[in-house]
Structure formats: C-alpha cells, structure tokens
Amino acid sequence: MTAPAPAIELVGISKAFGPVQANKDISIRVMPGTIHGIIGENGAGKSTLMSILYGFYKADAGEVFINGQKTDIPDSQAAIAAGIGMVFQHFKLVENFTVLENVILGVEDGFLLRPSLTKARKELKQLSEEYELHVDPDAIIEEIGVGMQQRVEILKALYRQADILILDEPTGVLTPAEADQLFRILGRLREEGKTIILITHKLREIMEITDTVSVMRRGEMTATVKTAETDPAQLAELMVGRKVLLQVDKVPAKPGDVILDVQNLNITDAQGVHRVKNVSFNIRAGEILGIAGVAGNGQSELLEVLGGYEKGTGTITVNGQPIDLTGKYSDGQSRRKRGIAHVPEDRQREGLVMNFSAWENTAFGYHSDPRYQKNALFMDHAAIKADTAEKMERFDVRPPNPLLAAKNFSGGNQQKIVVAREIERNPDVLLIGQPTRGVDIGAIEFIHKQIVALRDQGKAILLVSVELDEIMSLSDRIAVMFDGRIMGERLPQDTNVQELGLLMAGVQGDAA
C-alpha cells in the first residue's frame, strides 16, 4: 500500500508586498484527515500564506498541489472548486441576511432563489446533525452570537463540499466554552476525513487539537513537527527565535491603601443602552485587578469613563478624592492630572494618531508638560524628540526612530510607544486595556514585565483583557464582567479557566 497523496502540498511559495517579503520559499505538506496547525507571531506571514491558498493573493513563485494534483488558484472561485473552504478571522457574512441566504450566496442553483433555499435547508439539517453544527437556518446573522456565526461559516464551507478547511485565528472571539465546542466540531470533521489547517498564535490550542504543526517566523517556515513530539516552550522558542518566559515572573503582591475606588458606576451609551450596571470595586496600591470577560460586556465603557472620555454616574475616588464624572473636569487631561494614566484598548484608534510621528504621539495628553515648552507660545520639539528617543530606548522600540510615523511600526512596537508614554509618567493608577492584543510574543513578555514592575512600585493597575491566560498570569485579583455587571471576584490561585469561563458566559458563580 502506498502512502496517500498529501491533501495540500505547497512548494516554494514566495510573496512580497513591496519591499516586505511576507512569504519566503515556503513548502509544507498536510496529510488528509489531519489537523495541521500553523503558528507564528503577528506579521509572520501565516495569513498571507493561507490567502494565497484561498486565491485572495497571487504568489510570486511556487506551486500548489491539491490531493497530488498541481492546481492553479487564481481566485476564490477556483479555491472553492478545489474543495478548499476558509473561515476568516473577521467573518465574511452578510449581517442582515438569514443563515440560509448566507449559505447559498455564490452557489445558488439557478436564477430563482426558492429551489436553492429549499435544497440548502435540507442539506443544512443533515450537515448540522452529522457534525453537531447546530444553527437555526432562519436566524438573522446580526441577531446570533459569534459562536453561532462561526458555525455558519463552517457550514458555508461544508455546503460548498469543502474537504480542506482553513480556520484563521478562530478562537479570538470565542468564550472558552465556545472554543471547546469548536474543537469538538473540528475533531468530528477530522474523523470524517476532512483536512483542517488551524492558524493561531495560541500555543495552548496547537497542543490541544493539532496532529502536526508548522512554525512561521518573519515570512519563513522555521519548522514542521509532530505535535506529540514537541512542547509549548520549544514552539515559543521557534516562533520568536530565542527563549521566552511563558509564565510571568512576579512576587506576591503587597497591597497597600485603596487608591482607586469605584462605587455604583452606571453607564448608558449614546444609543440609550445600559452598558455598565452598578459596578463597584476598588484597587489598592501595589495591586493588579484584572477584568475578564468576552468583548462587549461593558469593559470598554468602563475604561472610557475612567479614562475621562465618556460620561457615567456613580462615585469614583482616587486617593480618597472624588473625580468628576459628568462635568467640566471629566476629560482625559483632568484624569491625567489626577494621576490616572490610560493605555486604551484600541491603540490605532484611541492610543495613537497613525499618521503622526512617534514623537508627536508621545506628546499627546502631556502636551502641557512644562518640559515640552520652549516659551509661552511654542513647544520645544527638540526636547520632545529627545524625550521620545529616551523612552524608545528604555522600552526597546524598534526601530528607535522618533521621526517615523506610528503606522510604520509593527503592532508590538506601537503598543510599546503607548505604554511607554503612559507608564513613564509615573501615574498612581494605570488603566490598561487589551495590552497585548495583536502583539507578538516577545513584546508581550516585555509589556507584562513593565506592568508588574509598575505594580511593585506600589501603583494601582486596572487590567482589562479578553485573553484569559493574560488575566490569570498578571492579576492579583480577577473580576469577571458579563452584560455590564461584575459577576464575581476570584483570586487567580483559587480559580481556573473553566470557572472563569462560566462566569464570562453569565453563569453565576454558585451555580457553576
């Protein structure tokens, strides 16, 4: 018996965007009926590679073989014809269509919709029973949760008879329970002989579900190994190119007096939706309070009010003094004067002006700093640039060039610019949202160290993150938010991902 042909074989794929070599001579073989992981830092070229396989980009060089046949994939239509389905990180669904309409879009059987819809309804029922992909075919996409939307994407691919399924960062938007369910579905698909490629930057997922794994670094494929024969530390080293501390190194907290105290905070947004409901908590000096939760459960609004650019009702005190929540002093400038520094969740929209240079970005929010003034009228650009250069040096921002526009730095380095700007002001309270979203492992390690160092200087830190691993490893206390409420507080050493996951899904602690 000869070995079966690989379901996918890429030979010598290269792709450049201008001067950036996104993929360099990449070769990979994936056997049918296996789950193959591709892991790498952001910008390592994983998504580019998969987009080439799905016909979104054209490779500069290289060949693609599907089931042993050389295949040209000039567009998505060709990829679908070759049996490849892709679940994108940002779903490609029409929000106000039903599940059924989304499934048939592009593969309608004729000019009239009705026969296609009838057929799809029947087939969807079969598929959902076969693979435990339960969805309501008549539900409107925007009215169902992300977990179900993702199942619709998988169904879309299966309806198009895909034998090869590519999933790009599929768990980024899911709760742990939803992620587990996804992995069960993927396991089921593997049993049925489907081939799956899983793109992720989460080591845990690779270890949990894949059979083989390839590691990418800076556009190159650095290794392909059997998952059973490797471990997270080795993979992390292959990804970054050096040894990485996966666990944050920190001594137990020595909490002091209460610095930040929030009582009965309520926030209603511009649409009249009650986003934050009677939230109370406090943070002591030398303590990190982690707020866990699935994105969109009020954490962002909480940060916005604390940061001073949205209004709310309730009482918030810093060092015993109340801060203004609705009036003249509820703005970022006043907050900073009160010792509250803020690293916003979305660095590209709220943390930086992407077209401005690093030194201009460093002055934001602190532009009235006397050190930055030349005289009553003009700012001292040279002083700001020098200050920025020092900060970049200390925070290892690469390249350390204050004149470069923010958009020209990688995600990790952009984040370091923001973190440096806020931490170096020596605030009493640091609000930090999604500190490592879209940041590579090396920079994550660095930013985590900075946060812990600030805590050890006796500052109060509010950490909001959707990454449970991050919350678990950094926080001294963990509060879980769901639907605008704090569902409960836990100590990291006394809880686990499962319990937090239930709280994040709105299941009350006692019932869990």
Next chain:
Amino acid sequence: MDLLAFFDIAVLDGTVRLGVPLLLACLAGLYSERAGIFDIGLEGKMLIAAFLAAGVSFTTGSVWLGLIAGVLASVILSLLHGLASITFRGNQLISGVAINFFASGITVVAAQAWFGEGGRTPSLSGAARFESIQFPGALTRIRDIAKADLPMKVYSELLSGHTIIVYLCILIVPFVWWTLYRTRFGLRLRAVGENPGAVDTAGISVYRMRYSAVIICGVLCGLAGAYLSTGLQAGFVREMTAGRGYIALAALIFAKWRPWQALGATMLFGYLQALAIRPDILERAIGIRVQTQVLDALPYVLTVIVLAGFVGKAIPPRAGGEAYVKER
C-alpha cells in the same frame, strides 16, 4: 372646509403624472445604493436624458429614438460614475456632484448650439412626444369629465389618459421587488451592498455586480428623464429636473431602500407637487388661501424633514459609499 377636496381626482391624476419620474429615479437609486454605490448624480443623469430625448425626438420625429438616446446618455454617465467609484475607488459623492454639474452645464450649452433657442429644445408634438393613451369609452373633454359621475371620473381622468411610461411603471415596482428578493441576482446585489467581502470570498465578482447595478440605475434614470421632456412636458428647458433627483434620494431614505415603500414615498412627494399646481383645491380643502410659493416649497421642505431623520431610523446598506478593497 371640504376635506374631501384633498382627494380631488385632478390632484390624484397629477400625483401619478408627477410621481412617476420620482418613482423611476428612486428605483434607480435603489438598485445602485443596494449594491453599495451611493448615487447623488440621479439629478444629472435625468437632466441629460431629458435633454437628449427631447433633442433627438425633435430631430428625428420619433419619440422612441429619443427615448433610446436619453437612456444611452444616462447609462454613459452611470458608467462614468462606476469607473470613478468602483474601478478607481474614488469618492462617490464627489463623482455624483461632478455629474450633476456637468449635466447642468452641457445640456444648456448643447441645446443652444443645436437649436439656438436659448438653451431649450423646440416644442415637441405628434410622434416626437409620448401620446396619452385613451382607454375605450373614456371621456377626454374636461367639460364632459366635470359633469360625469365619480366612477367615470376616476376611469377617465385617473386611470385613462397617461403615457405608456406611466403604465409600464405600474409593473415596475413588483418587478423590482421580485428581482431583489426572489432571484439570485437580487441576493447577490443586496449582499454586495452589505458586505462585499462576503461576496468576494464566495467567488462572485464584486466589480461585476456593482457595474450591473450602476447600469440598471442609468437605464431607470434615463427613462425618468425622457419621460419628463417627452411625456410630462413637450420639450426640454434648462434645469427642468428641478431637484427631482434629490427628492428621489430623500424618498429612497424615506422608503428605507425598499421598493413598495419607495412607491408610497414617491407618490407622497408627487402628491405635494400636484397640490402645488392647484392652490384652488387646497383652498377649498382647508378654507385658507395659501401662497403658491409656500406650496411650491412643500416637496422640498418634506425632503429636508426626511433627510434630517424625522422618519425614524433609516439604516443605509452597510457598505454604501465605500469602494471595495480586497483584504483579509
């Protein structure tokens, strides 16, 4: 006070006549905007179609040739808009405004060069115009209609006596609804206006869908314009569209981009326009004499109210106004 006067047959008849060009333009905008291409250039396309339809009808003596010329001119401007906003990913508003300015200028200049009558075409008559179609047994003389009983009035004035374009228009709303919601084309068209990324990854060409929508938009605008100069009026005069393209856009928002509601909205605007030319009827209805200038302003006032969002939340197609750029 005689509130029944609001339902005067003559005003209702005027509503249909004046509502039809609005309806055609509104549906033109519906196709385009449902596909994600905002089109502020409805006005310009109608204007150029009105001019060429009248000019060619007069020159050739055939209103059908005029209609074809008008529609073609409108489609060409549509393709220009498509080129700017789909292929070259330009700003759709600016492209639309440019088309309006272009049409406003070129029609007057060309009419002057062609006919030398001060930027207008000569009056059309006979086969150079769309004739009213009289139903069998319908009364045609105003004096006879005034004396007839109500069913006869409705039959003779409201139902009978319109041009072929008006009668075609009766079929167009269900047809648009059917294509939009019951056909593959409609599904893809709506999808491309909501999330072109979903359409692209499903293996359908976003460009082709959007160009088809823009061409349909051109055809319908062309019909609307041609009807203005060869059906409703007998010849082209400068700026004869008088903001109808913008009113149609307001009606489109009013209708929340849905065909049946578009019919209702455009007929409401048509009714206000019809009322404006019959101040005597309004006076009979409410017992107060209203200045004609106020009446003339009514459709535009309603437009402003609609656009200011007093009609509830209108959510435009989500990808509207944005050029599609392929990305992961």
